[in-house]
Amino acid sequence: MAKNETDQNMTSEVDDIVEDEIGIEVLVGDAMADGDPETVLRIIDDLHYADVADLLERLSREERGQFIDVVRDQFDPEVLAELDDTVRDEVVGHLGVREVASALSELDSDDAVEVLEEMDEAQQRAVLDHIPDEERTLIEESLSYPDDSAGRLMQREIVTVPSHWNVGQCIDFVRRIAEEDEGRLPSVFYDIFAIDARHHPAGSIALSKLMSARRQVPVTEIMDEDMHEIDVYTDQEDVAFLFRQRDLVSAPVVDRNGRLVGAITIDDVVDVIHEEHEEDIMRMGGVIEDDLYEAAISTTRARFSWLSVNLLTAILASVVIGFFDATIEQIVALAVLMPIVASMGGNAGTQSLTVTVRALATKELTGSNAYRVISKEVIVGCFNGVIFAVLSGLVAWVWFESVELGAVIAAAMVINMIVAGFSGAAIPIVLDRMGIDPAIASTVVLTTMTDVIGFFAFLSLAALVLI
C-alpha cells in the first residue's frame, strides 16, 4: 500500500478518505466508459480494501459488473467481507463460484462465514465445494451454529498454549508457527490462551503482559483467569454488551463441553454494535431493514407492511373523530384545532419513548428501576402538559375569541400529555416483557394512543362544555 502523500500537509485523514472516493468514483466510471482498464487498476491499487468496497457500493449496477471484470485477477478477498449484503450478492454473482471460493479461503474463518451465511443454500454449497478441506471443515462448523450467535462471530484461528508453560516457551512457540505455517495464526491477535489437559481455557494472556514479563515467568502468573468465556450459542447482542461492559478486546469462545473452540475479537464486535444500532434506528423509523442499496420495488414492498398498519390506526383515529361529527358541524373551529392536541401528544410521547427504548437496549432499564422511569415520565408529562395547556389555550382564546374553547383545548392538552408520558415509557417496557422488540412496535402503539386520546379528550370535552 502506498504511503499517504498528504502526510506533510495533513488535514483530517477522514475528509481525505471521503473526498478521495468521490473523485475516484468519477475517475473509475470515466475510465471504464473510455475502455481504459489500466487506469482503473492503477487507481484502486492505492486503495484500502474498505475503500474499494465503498467504491463498489457507490457505482451503478452496470458499472459494478464492468468493474468486477476489470479487477477480477487482482480482487482483494477482504473487500467481500466489507460489502453491504445487497451489493455483495451482486458481486458474488459476477465473480463466479471458483473466484469467490478462492477469495474466501484466504480470509480468516469469521470473515468467510460472514460472506457465506448471506448466500442461499445452493450457492453456499457450490462455493464450499471449492474451498480446501481443512478450511472448509472449520467454516462448516461455524455455519452449524445459529444466525447471530457467538459461533458465527468467532474466528477459529487462535493461539493456545499449555498452562504449565512459561513466557519464553510461549514466545518461541508463536515464532515457530509464524515461520512454519503462518496460516495457522490469525492475521492479528491480542491475546493467547492457556488451556488445561481437557482443552478447557485456563486463562487469557494479553500480549502486552507477555511482552513485559521475563522469559522464565510461568504463564499462570500473568494470565487473567477471570476471562469471560462466551458460550458458542450466546446471541451476538449479548456478546457486544459483554465486550462494552468489560472493555474487552478479545474473549474465548467455548462449546457446550467447555472446550475452547475459538475467539471473538473487538473488530467483529464493533460491526455487531453498528448492526444493532442500525436495527434500532431503522425500526424506530418504521423501516424493517436498511434498504439504501435495494431497488425501489423491493423497498416499496418492505415498507408497505408498516404503512398499512399505520393506515389502520389512522382510520381508528378517524372513527373517533366521526363520533363527534355533529359537534364539529356546529363548531368548525374544533376541526381546525384538534390536530394540535394530537400532534403535541405524539411528540411528547416520542421523547419519552426514545429515552425508554434506548435504556432498554443498553440494559440500563431493568425490572428494578422501571417504576421510577415511568413515574418520572408522568411527572414530566404533567409539567409540560400544564405549560403547553396555557400556551395553546391562549392561542385558541385569541384566535377564536372564546375563553371556553381555550379552556377545552387546555384541559385536553394536559390529559394527552400525561397519557403521552405514561405510554411513552410504559409501552416499550410492557412490549419488552412480552418478548416483542420495543423498537419496532412501540411507535405505532404510542401514536395510536396519543391520536385517539387526543381527539377524544378534545372533542368530548367540547361536546360537554361548548354545546
Add this chain to the structure above:
Amino acid sequence: MAKNETDQNMTSEVDDIVEDEIGIEVLVGDAMADGDPETVLRIIDDLHYADVADLLERLSREERGQFIDVVRDQFDPEVLAELDDTVRDEVVGHLGVREVASALSELDSDDAVEVLEEMDEAQQRAVLDHIPDEERTLIEESLSYPDDSAGRLMQREIVTVPSHWNVGQCIDFVRRIAEEDEGRLPSVFYDIFAIDARHHPAGSIALSKLMSARRQVPVTEIMDEDMHEIDVYTDQEDVAFLFRQRDLVSAPVVDRNGRLVGAITIDDVVDVIHEEHEEDIMRMGGVIEDDLYEAAISTTRARFSWLSVNLLTAILASVVIGFFDATIEQIVALAVLMPIVASMGGNAGTQSLTVTVRALATKELTGSNAYRVISKEVIVGCFNGVIFAVLSGLVAWVWFESVELGAVIAAAMVINMIVAGFSGAAIPIVLDRMGIDPAIASTVVLTTMTDVIGFFAFLSLAALVLI
C-alpha cells in the same frame, strides 16, 4: 477478582451480569438500611468496576450517598470513568476533592480526562491542584484540546522505540520499563510505535507481529508505515469512522508539527460509537440528550424547546385547515378523514428520513449518490402512494358513500406520499450541506411539510371538486 462460580454450569454470562445486579441492588439497599456496611463491602468486593458503576446508577439519590460513605476507603477509581455524567457529578461531590484527585491519578490519562472534562471550572481546578505534577501536566495538555477532539480521547502513556532498533531490543525495553516504572506503561496496549529522530511516528508495530518475529529482525521490517496518524484536533466522530473503516485497534495521535503525542485505543472508540449513536437516536426522537438519570424538572426544561417548536408547526397546520373552514362546515366528513392523509405522509416520510439520516451518519451517502437516493425515494413514494390511494379511497367511498370523496382522498394521498418521499430524503441532505445536524432538525421540518401539504391537498381538492 473472584473467579466466576457459575463456571461449570454456564448459562449466558450476560444474563448473569444483569440478573446479579438486580439482586445485588436490593441486597445492597437492604444492607445499608440495616446499617450493615460489612455486607455491602463483601458484596461489591466480587464485582467488576463496570458493575459497581451500574449499581450506583440504579440506586436512589439517598442510597448513593450512603453507598459512597461505606465504600469510600475501597473505592475503585475505574468506577468513575464508567458512570453516567449526571450520576458521576453526584458521586464526585460526595467523594470530595482529595479522594477524587487521588482516584484520577491512578487512571490512564484518557480516563482521567473523561472525568475531569465534565466538571465545572472551579471544581476541575480544585481537583487538578491535588494531582501530582507529572500526571497533572499530561492531563492539562489533553484538556487544552477542544471537546470531542482526538486530543481528549488519546492516552498519553505509549511505548515508543527508535526505528533503528530490532525486535529483541524492543522486547527488552518493554520488560525493563515494566520492572522499573510500571506507571509509564499503559494498562493494556496492542501496538508500540517506532519514531524517528524528530519524534515523528515512523510506523506502528503490532504486538502480535513483534511476538512472531525473531529477535534480530529490524523493526522497520515488521512495522506498518501506513498507520493512519490522527491529528490531535480531529473530531471524535471522524476518529470513530476511521477506526471502523480500517478495522483499527489503536492509532497514533500527532500534534500540528507531526510529533507523536499519544495513542487512541479501540475501547475509547467503542464508547464514542455508542455516544454518537445515542445522539442520533435521541435527536431523531426530539430529545437533546439522554436524560434517563436527570431529575424531572431539568428533563421538562430540556424537552420544552423541542415541544415548543412543534407547537408552532402544529399551529401552522391549523392555519392551513382554517383556510377551509367554510368547506368543512359543509362537508364534515373532511374533518373526519383529513388526519389520515397527513399521518400517512408523516410516516412514509419518516421511513425515507430514517434511511437517509443513517446513510449520512455512516458516510454512505455523499455528493455523488445523493441524486440517486432522492429519486429512488420519490419512486417509492409514487408506488406506495398509488397503493394507499386505492385503499384509502375505497374506505372513504364505502364509509361516506361518495365516489367523489374517495377520489379526492386518493389524489391527495398520492401527492402527499410523493412529497413525503422527496422531503424525507432531500431535507436531511440539504440540512447536512448547510452544516445543520440532520438528525435533530429533519423530523420537525418533515412533519411540518407532510402536515401542511397533506391538509392543503386534501381540503383544496375537496373545495374544488365537491362544492
